[in-house]
Amino acid sequence: MSPTPKILAVLQERRPHQIHFHSIKMKHNSENERLFFSGSMKMADLVDSNSDLLGVLSRMGIRFGFGDGSVEETCSKWGVSTNTFLLICNVYTFDGYTPSTNILKKADVKDIVKYLHQSHSFYMDNALKDLEGSIEKMLEPCSGKQKSIIWTFFRQYREELEKHFDYEEKTVFPYVESVIGHSEKKGFTIGQYKENHSNIEEKLGDLKNIVMKYMPKECDDRLISAVLMNLYGLEKDLEKHTSIEDDILVPLVKRMEEEDGRKE
Ligand SMILES: [Fe+2]
Numbered sequence: 001m002s003p004t005p006k007i008l009a010v011l012q013e014r015r016p017h018q019i020h021f022h023s024i025k026m027k028h029n030s031e032n033e034r035l036f037f038s039g040s041m042k043m044a045d046l047v048d049s050n051s052d053l054l055g056v057l058s059r060m061g062i063r064f065g066f067g068d069g070s071v072e073e074t075c076s077k078w079g080v081s082t083n084t085f086l087l088i089c090n091v092y093t094f095d096g097y098t099p100s101t102n103i104l105k106k107a108d109v110k111d112i113v114k115y116l117h118q119s120h121s122f123y124m125d126n127a128l129k130d131l132e133g134s135i136e137k138m139l140e141p142c143s144g145k146q147k148s149i150i151w152t153f154f155r156q157y158r159e160e161l162e163k164h165f166d167y168e169e170k171t172v173f174p175y176v177e178s179v180i181g182h183s184e185k186k187g188f189t190i191g192q193y194k195e196n197h198s199n200i201e202e203k204l205g206d207l208k209n210i211v212m213k214y215m216p217k218e219c220d221d222r223l224i225s226a227v228l229m230n231l232y233g234l235e236k237d238l239e240k241h242t243s244i245e246d247d248i249l250v251p252l253v254k255r256m257e258e259e260d261g262r263k264e
């Protein structure tokens with residue numbers, strides 16, 4: 001749902017014809033990949049180089065207290081495949097990173113699915129709750145009508161996410177498990193998933209635009225910034241999540257399908 005001029009007018013207490021709304025879409029430069037992470041580097045150095053990886057650690061079940069241990073040592077301590085961990089960290093850190101077939105072959109599909117599942121729980125149980133809390137604080141001085149507009153956008157987005165994750169959890173992941181176990185599950189291929197897979201982060205744009213441009217003057221700027229920081233963080237994380245599904249999970253499962261003699 002895009003914010004209509006009428007909705008924007010309510011937020012700004014202005015007449016609809018006075019509102020000019022332009023949707024902004026961020027584009028990422030995909031030509032900045034140079035060095036990639038390796039198993040012999042220290043885990044602390046890896047995290048220090050990109051703090052976004054903190055979320056990856058917890059979702060992969062790696063706990064703090066790794067001292068000067070290498071990535072490989074720490075992964076093995078927590079029973080995580082080093083290759084899979086490195087692959088995910090590289091996707092998170094280097095925009096446009098596309099792993100070679102050789103690197104993909106070394107990844108563990110089960111670990112990838114586990115990571116994606118943990119991420120779904122993180123988005124629903126943590127990220128959206130934090131966003132909701134920051135919106136609630138920001139909206140305190142707003143009128144009932146203004147509040148209800150923002151909450152409608154938020155609710156619609158949450159429902160979209162729930163639907164998207166539900167499909168992956170109930171249809172895609174069980175299918176991947178069946179491919180791993182070489183058990184027949186007819187009527188579905190990973191190609192179908194890839195074809196219909198939508199970019200859930202792009203849909204955050206409406207909420208981001210409305211919060212950035214049209215909050216009434218009674219709202220505290222610091223609280224608006226806090227909401228925006230949550231939105232940008234979630235958007236970035238979801239973008240990487242989608243890359244892991246499209247550029248790692250799909251080609252890996254496709255190869256397994258081919259090995260098993262399945263066809264599109
Ligand atoms: Fe997902």
Ligand SMILES: [Fe+2]
Nearest residue numbers: 164168242245
């Ligand atoms: Fe997805």
